[in-house]
Amino acid sequence: MSTDDPVESVEHELAVLLRRARATSGAIAREVHPDVGAAAYGLLLNLQQTGGARMTDIAAYFGVGKPTISRQVGFLERLGLVERVSDSEDRRAVTLRLTEEGVERLATAQQARRARLRELLDAWPRRDLETMGRLLHRFNDLPF
Incomplete structure (x- = not known):
């Protein structure tokens, strides 16, 4: 895309990045388990x-209702990736956490993703990667 307006250029590149990130997220999710989708993968990452x-904190984080999270959690529990643990401070409350299998599968998928990213960015100078990381961090700190 060719434009003289740097904000338009950033907007365009962000749209491309987000589209690619959604597709990549789905592929990585399937590496965790063939039945896991991008939304469930996001919950695992959280x-x-x-x-x-x-559950209420997770629902608030994602901006969805508790029933939506409850369905995702039930699905991930059946796959053996997530478990419910009684809260030590409030026995009525339940904390969700990754199971050992969930930790291992997620780590394996993330290692594969990082290896692919390293392969793609191998030709980039280290300085460019550091600059990109710094700029992305700065952008992600903006109050949207």
């Missing part, structure tokens, strides 16, 4: 990053 969370 649990990996937080170390575990309550």
